Amino acid sequence: MPRPLSFLLLPALLAVLxxxxxxxxxxxxxxxxxxxxxxxxxxxxxxGSLDIAYLKNQEANTGDTIVMVHGFGANKDNWTRLxxxxxxxxxxxxxxxxxxxESSKPLDLDYSLTGQARRLATILNALSLDEFHxxxxxxxxxxxxxxxxxxxxxxxxxxxxxxxxxxxxxSELVELVTNxxxxxxxxxxxxxxxLMAFALEEPPFVPWPILGVMEEKAxxxxxxxxxIFAALRESNDDPAFKERISGIQAPVLLIWGKEDRVINYQxxxxxxxxxxxxxxxxxxxxxxxxxIEAPEESARLFREFLASRASR
Numbered sequence: 001m002p003r004p005l006s007f008l009l010l011p012a013l014l015a016v017l018x019x020x021x022x023x024x025x026x027x028x029x030x031x032x033x034x035x036x037x038x039x040x041x042x043x044x045x046x047x048g049s050l051d052i053a054y055l056k057n058q059e060a061n062t063g064d065t066i067v068m069v070h071g072f073g074a075n076k077d078n079w080t081r082l083x084x085x086x087x088x089x090x091x092x093x094x095x096x097x098x099x100x101x102e103s104s105k106p107l108d109l110d111y112s113l114t115g116q117a118r119r120l121a122t123i124l125n126a127l128s129l130d131e132f133h134x135x136x137x138x139x140x141x142x143x144x145x146x147x148x149x150x151x152x153x154x155x156x157x158x159x160x161x162x163x164x165x166x167x168x169x170x171s172e173l174v175e176l177v178t179n180x181x182x183x184x185x186x187x188x189x190x191x192x193x194x195l196m197a198f199a200l201e202e203p204p205f206v207p208w209p210i211l212g213v214m215e216e217k218a219x220x221x222x223x224x225x226x227x228i229f230a231a232l233r234e235s236n237d238d239p240a241f242k243e244r245i246s247g248i249q250a251p252v253l254l255i256w257g258k259e260d261r262v263i264n265y266q267x268x269x270x271x272x273x274x275x276x277x278x279x280x281x282x283x284x285x286x287x288x289x290x291x292i293e294a295p296e297e298s299a300r301l302f303r304e305f306l307a308s309r310a311s312r
Contacts, residue, residue, distance in 0.1 A: 013310035024057035030079060030259055038080045040094070044102075047126045054127070055094040057087050063151065064133055064156065066134060067124060068094040069147075069288070071164075072232060073218070073225050075101030078137065082291040085299035092211075094134075095141075103156070105260030107222045112232035113139070113165060117146040130154060130224060137161040137289055138262065139232060145245045145275070148252070155250045157309065159302055161265055162256050162288050164232070165241045166271060169264035173198075184262070185225045187217040194302075201259040201287035202294075229272030242274050252278040253305045257286030278281070279305065 021029070035041060040055040055076050066086065068079040076094040082091045096103040097116060109115070120143060124132075133156050136144030141163025148155040167174065176183060183198045185190075192215035196203040206214070218225075227238055235241070252275050256268040265282060272280040283290050291298045 008310060019193070022208040023213055027210045030207070030210050033078070034080050038084035040080060040083055040194060041090060042102075045126050046070075046124070050098055050104040052098040052104070052123050052126075055083070055092065056259060056267065058085075058089050058176070059088065060091055063090045064180065065093060065129060065131075066128065066133045067092045068092060069120065069136035069140035069144050070097065071092070071136075072098065073100070073221070074137070074140075074229060078289065078292060081136075081295040082135075082298055085295055086302075090095045090133075093124075094128065095120070097143075097223050099228050100109040100221075105221070107129070107224060107227050111228045112235040113142050113146055113232070114235065117143045117150060117232075120147060121151060124154075125141075131156060133157045133159070135159040135161065135291070136142060136163065139164050141165070145248065145252075145271075146241070148248045148250050149244045150256065152249045153249075157251045157253070157306065158248070159253045159255060159305070160263070160271065161290050162260050163254070163271065165245070166267045166274075167263070168173065168264040168270050171264040172261040173263070178252055185229065187222050188219070189215065191249060192218050199262055199288040199295055201257060201285055205290060215270070242270075246274050248275050248277070250277070251305070251309045253302065254280040255283065255290050255301060256280065257264070257283050257288060257290050258292065259286060261290045288303050 035055060036058065039058050041058045043054055043056055048132045053076065053163045070076060070078045076096045079094040085093065086092060098109055098119065099105050099111060100195050131154055133146060133255065134144045139161040144158050145160060145165060148158045177235060183195055186192045186195055224248035240293050254268050256265045258265050283294060286293050
């Protein structure tokens with residue numbers, strides 16, 4: 001049964017605070033608790049010169065594997081709430097892509113969408129994974145789509161949450177970036193809270209000491225985020241992206257929040273028309289990350305999608 005994260009988190013945080021721990025220790029305790037409450041544990045793997053951090057099931061089961069790919073400026077812990085609904089029946093692998101989270105952050109890598117998809121293949125090969133379902137959000141959704149096209153023999157199904165890669169319909173973010181403002185790259189105090197309010201229609205509760213540490217980490221990653229974002233701007237809305245994903249063979253579920261201010265949800269219609277075996281579901285009152293804002297509903301949609309495809 002899924003574990004109720006919010007009810008577990010608050011008493012534990014109170015206990016840590018009363019114990020006199022620093023806010024950094026409090027942050028790590030909260031992260032560890034949310035991971036373990038979701039049936040996950042952290043691990044690392046060496047891939048060439050890169051150290052790659054990832055989450056995996058605490059206890060493996062006989063179910064299929066799901067590889068989860070986060071978005072720009074995010075990390076593997078964006079998936080814990082959704083994993084909480086799935087680890088009883090599936091083996092979850094949530095990776096920190098290079099440049100993100102606890103993985104290596106070299107400034108000179110190829111951070112284009114295709115470059116990241118091919119690098120992800122080397123990571124999953126190092127983890128001895130050869131067949132799996134995939135889920136990706138935003139940048140990770142575009143990477144998941146490309147991965148499904150490039151390595152069709154590995155991907156059993158793909159779920160794309162508000163994916164990047166196609167921008168035929170502009171969003172509020174495009175207008176802001178064009179005017180020299182990027183809410184996705186925190187650079188000063190208060191920016192992370194503004195980012196969460198911009199990206200999420202229903203941001204999850206985050207206690208202030210933890211939010212402060214998260215913001216410090218995000219600001220410290222400003223330089224690498226700028227490098228990655230520049231690479232994404234060059235590769236986004238590339239006609240070759242649409243051509244490549246039109247060859248995806250696996251069934252694809254598109255889940256898109258209708259209140260998404262980062263990527264216009266109408267681009268979902270373009271994805272659905274481009275990918276041969278795709279189905280689009282729009283979620284009311286949800287922003288850019290349905291797996292964070294509505295994890296139970298996201299898990300239900302995934303299970304129903306698998307069941308519907310199995311019955312065909």
